[in-house]
Amino acid sequence: MAIATSAKRPALGKGLDALLPPKPGTAPAAPSSNVGKIEASAAEANAGTPLQIPLQRIEPNPFQTRTTFEEGALTELANSIAATGVVQPITVRSLPNGQFQLIAGERRWLASKQAGKETIPAVVIKASDAQTMEMTIVENLQRADLNPMEQARAFERLGRDFHLTQEQMASRTGKDRASIGNFLRLLRLPPEAQEQLEAGTITFGHAKALMALETPEQILSAMRKVNALSLSVRATETYVKRLLSPEAKLGKAAAEEEQIDPNVKDAQDSIQRRVGLRTRIEDKKGKGRVIIEYRSLEDFDRLLELLGQ
Template sequence: MAIVNDPKRRALGKGLESLLPRREPAAVPRIQAAEETAAPVVAVAPVGKPLEIELDKISRNPFQTRTTFDPEKLKELAASIAASGVVQPIVVRALGEGKYQLITGERRWLASFEASKLTIPAIVSEVSDEQAMEMTIVENLQRADLNPMEQARAYKRLSEEFKMNQNDMATRTGMPRTTVTNYIRLTKLPLPVQQRIESGELSFGHAKILSAIEDPDRLMSAALRVIGLSMSVRQTETYVHGILNPESKEKQQKLIPELDPNVKEIQNQIQQAVGLKVKIEDNEGRGRVIIEYKKLHDFDAILDALGVKR
């Protein structure tokens, strides 16, 4: 699991342990692998102690907030598991009849299949649906590569399926309430914008600012401009402020990214040639050259510089 130094995430230091119910040890079944014995042999172990559970006895986590896994990273993890085994046990809950449901550790579970393992170390925990989903969200919050939209939809599920308010979600997951609010707002963005957040074209910071635009068409147009000009979050903030406050046109002019040094040099050369203020707006090879003049005499100078006959 990746270690994140973001101060906002330090509140998560309580970790998954704080969500695991503290109960007296109870006996749970352990179904041994087929090659150990021809007949089913049941062993018992206390809750909280890792057991070796057959992979095909475990079903996927219905509350998993992640929807995609990097195939290359999964192969790397599988190679590591094949060589050294699973270092950190997954967490499951018993479903009865020797079946289990995954709570946390889906990547380790999938990679173990790819590594041709038969069993995986797992901690069996007695938790409710709500607790299982909380544990999944907290685990994913502690991962640096979690997709913002996946997290946003998880918070929305907590709200809709478990009727949790934003204060409860903030307390349970260790996140500021304002951050929870901003994540949930992402789920109200137009689908094409959500897709660009998932693809990484827009960051959580960009999306949070863009969500202030209520009109879907204007929002989509603004998102495409932010992507096209590779705006920073600060530039996006100024840009959106200009959209919401049309009188601040001056601020919008500052949004154009700094010119490539070569383009800037050409701009200076043209400026010296015509003796007037010149501005080049370039966006990946496309743009325009603007020559400003204040008097008719200046306009005549432009025509002379261009060799235009009058």
């Protein structure tokens, strides 16, 4: 069976697509009968044509921005590859030592090894270190399974190593420019907060809310309370707003206190002195409720003792 070849691709400088592998369906993977000795020069001469390359001749990508792979999903992919093979070829470049270096498709490469495959369909292209790094970063950012910190570091690398503006990053990756700005802001989080975001202990929404605080100490203190109370993103936003404007909170409390009937206020103060806990009486025309706040189980036990329980 003949292997379909794709049209010659333009060089870098005419768009990143010039170096990306063909989409599924445009160039089917080579059959296993094509497995054999693959020379780098011959592979590059057939650029765009998927070739079956031995897995042991492929080296990992040193520019990879992904740091974690979900084991369950990787095993599922390995099972699928064991049954039906690799649907979309990976992309590699040839190295001077006769080996090949992975550019795109690390999950397929890892899953193929896990599935016990000896070869994998791959498109061989010519690419410099700089081109390989850019392709790797952009290819990863176009995926949906990077955690927020991996995305933040990838965008930071595009700006640092390739001097791309946020607008250019948005054009290259298809992301919204405002979203890119939010990801880059994550790098200002304290290391402990970055670790918890990467581990999934807090979400991107929690992190955005916490970043409104001014100092690392404030962020970490608030984050620990968010975790301890299992606050939602909305509750975290409200909590942070209160931290940022305590004057408004105190002003509201003072205004409410001024509206309390003097007799109710005296009773409220009397109970508060008696139990040693913050007390509020909400009274409306002789009906209402008494609210006694406690901050620990010890406070609660002492309150029960005072009530004769």
